Amino acid sequence: EAGVAQSPRYKIIEKRQSVAFWCNPISGHATLYWYQQILGQGPKLLIQFQNNGVVDDSQLPKDRFSAERLKGVDSTLKIQPAKLEDSAVYLCASRRRTGTNTEAFFGQGTRLTVV
């Protein structure tokens, strides 16, 4: 089966600009996660979807970050306006809903550099 697809792989923007990342999860996976991974740190969960509903967004900086998952499939994560500290790798992961003993599969991430 195809893996989790993310685009773009790399993005360089100036501070105060906006940017959007796209994620296509594995077909049939109801749970989708977005993580922010700053260099040298572990991934930090930004938002978790179950189908097209938000399950957890407690660590999402809602004044500048937004995410949606229309129709419970693809998802986009947006930053507007970007700050220097947003420079990080943004990882998307998906997991099948039925059955608790299922692993999360990750995409290759989008490396964002804010200058």
Added chain:
Amino acid sequence: AQTVTQSQPEMSVQEAETVTLSCTYDTSESDYYLFWYKQPPSRQMILVIRQEAYKQQNATENRFSVNFQKAAKSFSLKISDSQLGDAAMYFCAYRGGATNKLIFGTGTLLAVQP
């Protein structure tokens, strides 16, 4: 809130030797899952091994095994017969609770010396 702690920022092992990476976690849940993920420079997170909290038997996957101590909330990863391809960042992760949130530790960078 659940937390995952990895106290070893970096580790080094000689090729063919054995190394153990440490992880502790904190949770009030009784039902949860623990994972070790490997992240090479390509950034792709790869699942190495998983452990269900309700299972007393430690999980093993070829050269990888865990020492799961539920009472101590400890979950270490042992890599036997280390290979050059094992060099990567290793993350301990916890999944549980009503939302099945998946949270990660800060990682251990493993170097394998030839």
